[in-house]
Amino acid sequence: MSRGQTPTTTSYATLGLLAVQPWSTYELTNQIRRSLARFWPRAASKLYEEPRKLVALGYATAETQHQGRRRRTVYAITPEGRRALAAWLATTGAPPALESEQLLRVFLADQGTRQDLLDTLAATRAWARERAVVDAAIAREHLGGGPFPQRLAVNTLVGRYLSDMSEATERWADWASEIVRDWPDDLSELPVDTDALQMIADRDPAGR
Amino acid sequence: MSRGQTPTTTSYATLGLLAVQPWSTYELTNQIRRSLARFWPRAASKLYEEPRKLVALGYATAETQHQGRRRRTVYAITPEGRRALAAWLATTGAPPALESEQLLRVFLADQGTRQDLLDTLAATRAWARERAVVDAAIAREHLGGGPFPQRLAVNTLVGRYLSDMSEATERWADWASEIVRDWPDDLSELPVDTDALQMIADRDPAGR
DNA sequence: GGTGACATACTCCCATGGGGAGTACTCCCC
DNA sequence: GGGGAGTACTCCCCATGGGAGTATGTCACC
Numbered sequence: 060m061s062r063g064q065t066p067t068t069t070s071y072a073t074l075g076l077l078a079v080q081p082w083s084t085y086e087l088t089n090q091i092r093r094s095l096a097r098f099w100p101r102a103a104s105k106l107y108e109e110p111r112k113l114v115a116l117g118y119a120t121a122e123t124q125h126q127g128r129r130r131r132t133v134y135a136i137t138p139e140g141r142r143a144l145a146a147w148l149a150t151t152g153a154p155p156a157l158e159s160e161q162l163l164r165v166f167l168a169d170q171g172t173r174q175d176l177l178d179t180l181a182a183t184r185a186w187a188r189e190r191a192v193v194d195a196a197i198a199r200e201h202l203g204g205g206p207f208p209q210r211l212a213v214n215t216l217v218g219r220y221l222s223d224m225s226e227a228t229e230r231w232a233d234w235a236s237e238i239v240r241d242w243p244d245d246l247s248e249l250p251v252d253t254d255a256l257q258m259i260a261d262r263d264p265a266g267r
Numbered sequence: 268m269s270r271g272q273t274p275t276t277t278s279y280a281t282l283g284l285l286a287v288q289p290w291s292t293y294e295l296t297n298q299i300r301r302s303l304a305r306f307w308p309r310a311a312s313k314l315y316e317e318p319r320k321l322v323a324l325g326y327a328t329a330e331t332q333h334q335g336r337r338r339r340t341v342y343a344i345t346p347e348g349r350r351a352l353a354a355w356l357a358t359t360g361a362p363p364a365l366e367s368e369q370l371l372r373v374f375l376a377d378q379g380t381r382q383d384l385l386d387t388l389a390a391t392r393a394w395a396r397e398r399a400v401v402d403a404a405i406a407r408e409h410l411g412g413g414p415f416p417q418r419l420a421v422n423t424l425v426g427r428y429l430s431d432m433s434e435a436t437e438r439w440a441d442w443a444s445e446i447v448r449d450w451p452d453d454l455s456e457l458p459v460d461t462d463a464l465q466m467i468a469d470r471d472p473a474g475r
Numbered sequence: 476g477g478t479g480a481c482a483t484a485c486t487c488c489c490a491t492g493g494g495g496a497g498t499a500c501t502c503c504c505c
Numbered sequence: 506g507g508g509g510a511g512t513a514c515t516c517c518c519c520a521t522g523g524g525a526g527t528a529t530g531t532c533a534c535c
Contacts (some may be wrong), residue, residue, distance in 0.1 A: 067491090068368050075375035085513050098370040102493045107514070129500045131513060141378070148379030151387060152368035154394035155436065157429075160276050160360035162306040166425045167283035169418060170349070171356030179359060186362035195471030198464045210377060212450075212457035215464055216443050217374045220436075221365075222467045227435040228363065231428050238424070249420035256406045256423055259430045263403030275520085293484050310522045315485070337529045339484060 064112055069101050071147045073109040074118055074140055079207060081122075081135035084110055097221055098155075110134040118143055165235070169246045176239050176246075184232035190225035194218060272320055277309050279355045281317040282326055282348055287415060289330075289343035292318055305429055306363075318342040326351055373443070377454045384447050384454075392440035398433035402426060 066074075076082060076090055088106045091099075110132070113119035118140030122133045136144075161183045168176040198218060201211055242249055260266060274282075284290060284298055296314045299307075318340070321327035326348030330341045344352075369391045376384040406426060409419055450457055468474060 068371065069492095071375075072371055075371075075378060078375070078378045083513075085511095088513095095371070095374065098365050098367045098374070100364055100366065102495095104494070104516085105492060126512090127501065129513070144375070144378050145380075148372055148375060148383045149386075151390045152372055154369060154391065155365060155367040156308055157306050157363060157365060157432065158308065159306045159363035161362060162425060162428060163276065163280055163283075163303070164356055164360055165428075166303070166306070166421060167279075167286070167352070167356060168421050168424075170283060170286045170352050172353075175356045178357075182359045183362065191470040192474065195468045195474045198467035199474060202461065202464050202468060209455055209457070211459050213374060213376050215460050216376075216446070217370060218467055219442070219463050220370060220373075220439050222470060223435045223439050224365065224432065226470065227431045228428075231431050234427070235424050242420075247417055249417070251416075251419050252423050253410065255427050256410050259406035259426055260403045260410060262399040262430060262434065266400070266403045266407060277521095291484075293482090296484095310524095312487085312523070313521060334483090335530065337484070 064115070066112065066116060066118070066143070066147075068152070069099070069105065070109055070112055070116075070118075071144060072099055072101075073106070074113055074136060074144050077110075077113070077119055077134055077136040078141060078144055079210065081133050083131045083133050085131070087134070098217070113140065116140075116143075169249070171246075173239060173242055173244055173246060177236060180232050180236045180239065184229055184236070187225045187229035187232060191222070191229065194222050194225065198222075272323065274320065274324060274326070274351070274355075276360070277307070277313065278317055278320055278324075278326075279352060280307055280309075281314070282321055282344060282352050285318075285321070285327055285342055285344040286349060286352055287418065289341050291339045291341050293339070295342070306425070321348065324348075324351075377457070379454075381447060381450055381452055381454060385444060388440050388444045388447065392437055392444070395433045395437035395440060399430070399437065402430050402433065406430075 072091070072095055073087065076087060076095075082090065084107050087110065088103050091101070091106055092103070110119060110121070113134065114121050117137060119134045119136055122135070124131050124133055161179050164171075164179045165176065168179070201214065201218075205211065207214075238252060280299070280303055281295065284295060284303075290298065292315050295318065296311050299309070299314055300311070318327060318329070321342065322329050325345060327342045327344055330343070332339050332341055369387050372379075372387045373384065376387070409422065409426075413419065415422075446460060
């Protein structure tokens with residue numbers, strides 16, 4: 060590496076957007092917030108630092124433009140940047156990780172009330188539905204022809220994953236709510252859903 | 268708050284485990300790694316600090332035991348801790364967040380080769396399968412009667428979610444691989460899967 | 476009874492990242 | 506010509522990630 064920092068995954072995420080077209084940092088953060096953030100959430104303040112790192116690495120060039128007395132910096136990918144991106148794409152990377160405060164609340168639900176749990180499940184469901192509506196709107200936009208047709212095929216793969224996730228979340232929340240509704244108020248002795256456990260066990264047919 | 272730090276979500280996660288029974292910090296980190304880490308991943312070094320914070324807040328007590336010349340600290344929840352936990356469970360918390368380096372690679376796949384993408388999809392699928400096997404083993408253990416029967420019902424709810432997620436991931440990886448297999452080597456002009464887009468759009472029936 | 480290997484039981488520290496506050500200009504509408 | 510939304514950033518504190526390091530106890534096996 061040309062000196063100093065080594066590129067992080069976020070660096071390559073930024074580089075990948077620059078591979079599509081040059082962007083100003085502000086546009087870059089917006090692009091990230093509207094698409095990438097769903098599976099690679101990062102703080103906006105840090106995103107502003109990434110393009111500078113890319114320039115230091117020789118992966119991008121910076122061009123300062125002026126509108127009146129306000130300056131903006133537009134970044135573009137270099138051939139070396141494209142090579143680095145291609146090399147990174149050939150590596151595999153960390154598997155998906157889930158982070159859910161709401162699921163944590165479900166996990167500890169026996170220390171609270173039944174209503175608390177139902178509320179949490181309702182919030183999860185509402186979130187999943189909201190995602191579905193947003194994803195549907197984006198899909199409809201693409202069906203009508205979007206801004207980057209050459210990116211539509213991969214976008215569809217990713218969109219399908221996100222849609223599958225939120226759909227599974229919605230279904231799960233409905234299933235769980237139905238079960239919890241039948242629970243007694245005292246959560247210290249609850250009926251066990253043997254069928255659900257058996258279903259999970261059956262996902263490994265080889266398991267003894 | 269009794270002074271100093273305010274409890275974080277990780278504090279309540281720790282408190283929730285202490286609500287089940289007293290644990291030493293070492294046991295606590297192991298419990299977290301084997302269950303909680305799936306939906307609330309945190310660095311082990313930080314988990315060692317949490318119980319101390321709980322003591323400072325009056326939510327837990329620490330008892331130092333000795334085995335020979337080695338000391339261990341066992342933490343137990345206080346009534347005040349139980350009240351705080353119950354109050355926290357009545358709040359809703361942040362929705363699920365996904366973090367996937369692999370999905371990021373799919374998103375940027377048009378800058379790499381078709382084989383890179385197939386490799387990434389294979390890695391995702393392998394991870395999902397591995398999860399299914401682990402979850403199945405845990406479910407089978409529970410079906411045979413586990414250590415905390417009073418926790419089994421909520422554990423089943425959470426387990427079902429994790430299982431649904433990994434199952435959806437596995438299916439998606441299979442679906443995506445099949446599509447990508449038919450793509451040409453040149454990824455700059457790819458066929459668009461209109462059916463998939465339509466499916467995503469249809470998840471919002473109200474959408475115009 | 477000696478000696479690994481593995482489990483238990485932590486502490487410390489640096490760099491990274493999260494997240495919010497703050498600044499200022501530009502464009503457009505009313 | 507005044508206000509508000511959008512553009513274009515910078516700065517900084519603190520929490521967290523993640524790895525290195527230290528030491529003791531237990532058990533199997535030769």
